[in-house]
Amino acid sequence: MSTSISFFLDKLPARLEHAAVKYNLSLAQREPIALNELVGKEFKLEFTGRLQCIDCKKIVKKFYAPGLCYVCMMSSALNSECIINPELCEAHLGKGKVPEWEEKYHNQPHIVYLANSGGLKVGVTRVDQIPTRWIDQGADEAIILAWTPYRQLAGQIEVVLKNQLSDKTNWRAMLKNVKDLSVNLKAEKNRYASWLVDQNQEFEHYIAEDDTVHVLNYPATILSQPIQSVKLEKQARLDGILTGIKGQYLILNEKTVINIRSHAGYEVNVNL
Numbered sequence: 001m002s003t004s005i006s007f008f009l010d011k012l013p014a015r016l017e018h019a020a021v022k023y024n025l026s027l028a029q030r031e032p033i034a035l036n037e038l039v040g041k042e043f044k045l046e047f048t049g050r051l052q053c054i055d056c057k058k059i060v061k062k063f064y065a066p067g068l069c070y071v072c073m074m075s076s077a078l079n080s081e082c083i084i085n086p087e088l089c090e091a092h093l094g095k096g097k098v099p100e101w102e103e104k105y106h107n108q109p110h111i112v113y114l115a116n117s118g119g120l121k122v123g124v125t126r127v128d129q130i131p132t133r134w135i136d137q138g139a140d141e142a143i144i145l146a147w148t149p150y151r152q153l154a155g156q157i158e159v160v161l162k163n164q165l166s167d168k169t170n171w172r173a174m175l176k177n178v179k180d181l182s183v184n185l186k187a188e189k190n191r192y193a194s195w196l197v198d199q200n201q202e203f204e205h206y207i208a209e210d211d212t213v214h215v216l217n218y219p220a221t222i223l224s225q226p227i228q229s230v231k232l233e234k235q236a237r238l239d240g241i242l243t244g245i246k247g248q249y250l251i252l253n254e255k256t257v258i259n260i261r262s263h264a265g266y267e268v269n270v271n272l
Contacts, residue, residue, distance in 0.1 A: 012026075068265075160203075175227060
């Protein structure tokens with residue numbers, strides 16, 4: 001017997017249990033659904049046409065930034081420039097779009113990490129977002145390169161490393177679910193840590209001693225080619241077998257994918 005549920009999408013919550021990534025589907029006013037248990041089963045999702053701002057929760061006709069109405073695009077901390085460009089963060093100076101929010105989330109210990117996510121990349125995240133950030137990016141492995149007391153400094157280190165490394169995830173390569181075996185994260189950390197210190201001796205104080213390689217395994221299948229990425233504005237209904245989950249993507253029929261996080265604020269009906 002199928003069950004139909006209507007709710008507004010948000011990012012997929014996930015946790016790591018003994019290297020296995022466990023996903024939930026968040027439902028307002030209800031217990032979350034354990035998505036891993038639905039892999040291999042029929043899954044239907046349909047966009048109702050309604051949008052809700054992820055910050056102020058008002059029903060709106062369109063978004064002006066991902067998940068945000070016009071007012072929140074202009075005023076919300078969720079649209080702060082330093083979220084995308086951490087090197088611009090001024091939280092440690094008591095400044096920012098919403099200083100109280102910046103103090104709580106950005107004037108906190110951050111890491112610079114290397115990840116094998118469809119290839120080697122560099123990234124920045126708050127310490128208490130480990131391993132959530134790695135899961136969201138579909139990383140198969142990750143290692144901490146540097147540990148900093150606040151966001152801007154981590155961003156400055158990342159900017160230097162971007163002369164050598166990408167800070168973007170190749171989502172198509174990531175979704176193939178085939179780990180790039182040519183990437184040795186410990187060796188890459190040693191190489192880039194040495195290179196980084198050569199560029200700026202001050203960075204040596206922040207290089208992490210911990211060389212643990214964190215492994216993440218997803219309930220995902222190898223995708224058929226070509227991959228079809230769905231946007232709900234253009235294709236309001238998805239119907240098929242849920243064959244995998246990786247990063248923030250649901251995979252249907254081994255070839256059709258939808259990025260749930262990029263559809264935050266969209267109301268959908270889901271048949272389970």
